[in-house]
Amino acid sequence: MEKPTRIKTGSGPPQAFRYYDIVMAAFVAILLLSNIIGAAKPSYITLPNGSEWSFGAGVLFFPISYIIGDILTEVYGYAKARRVIWTGFAALTFMAFMAWVVVALPPAEGWDGQEAYEKVFGNTWRIVLASIIAFWAGEFANSIVLAKMKVWTKGKMLWSRTIGSTVVGQGLDSMLFYPIAFLGQDGWTTELIIQLVLSQWLIKTAWEAFLTPVTYVVVNKLKSAEGVDIYDTATDFSPFAKSD
Template sequence: MIPNNKPLRLNSKFILLLAMAYMTVSISADVVAFKFAYFFGLIESGATILFPLTYIIGDVTCEVYGWKIAMKLVWYGLICEALFAILITSVIHLSSSGIGQYQNEYTDILGHIWLFVFGGIISNAIAGLLNVYFISKWKIFAKGRVFWIRSILSTCISELILILLTVLIAFTPFIHIKATMHIFFDAYFLEIIYALLFVYPAQLLVNFLKRSEGIDAYDYGVSYNPFKFI
């Protein structure tokens, strides 16, 4: 028990910042999920442009702090996204007072956010956990070396699952199947580009955190049961 006159101190200086960045990107991606735009010639959902950053944060978190922390980051992130969708959906379906403009537009834009979040929860519960699992297991196999290779490979595998499930659940009810397939291939191509572009900054961040925190977790003998996250 910590005495009342002594402040609670976390052993990590940066894990809260990483977690907040993770949630900021996740919720931002949820909001712009149904905004489709040309992004360097590709047709992309707004979520596709933003969400890959969560996988980079997940890779870095697992590499430095280990499987258990990264697993909790994924699970707690999904819980927060579900709560966000419930709150947003509840508020926008309240009776409009007639004061102010764009009341109907709130429903048009955010009315289906629950569907995207639902698809994201299912897909990320599989792909997000699989991503950090690969980082953890391959770190042991590679004896901590070649993080950049492990990050690229884990992202390419897990993002394929994530995009496939999310597109099927969230977009096929509203978008023609041909356009949906176009979105899928463009999204996956962009994820690979992201993985290649951001792996070097991620490596620099990993090096910085390991030095600053004095932490370099190896998950020897840990349980990889994804439901032991409390």
């Protein structure tokens, strides 16, 4: 297996990659599907003491988008990951707009699925806004931390930066989403929101740690296939900077 060429950002012309578009498509697809399918259904597990612990079903799959985000930053660098995050942000925004339009359209006579349709796709403006803001902030924090840690660790200890960036990114995601979406509504006490933030944070981070071996395999294979190992030593980390 050939060793990937170590490239520092700003040291040469933009690279052409074989699998970048595929990874981007996987990221956006999982992001949208976890919000469409998983977000609408609460589920539970039975604890050893017989009590039930509830969680949002989307938490089982949404963290995979963060893992793909880690892979993007680690293999292709922050600038390429930034483009993917903005693509995901645009797709998430359009999905919310499309859902609002379709739900608002009057149902045809004889169709009795409007109530069920509204229940699944008719999220309140607060939930939609919270989801978009939390995704944007969490993903950028995740990518920036991972890129900077790669330089600090000189490319060693991949596990430390994938888990460390997830602690920051997923923590910010959870801390933004629940207060923006639910704080002040009936039944949503501050204590409940804090519990949900902490539980979601722990679950998402645990997922990242559990799937670390998979991350290692994918990262190594992509670096070998693309022939690069990018370090963000001269990168503008502003989310609004122009991507390569």
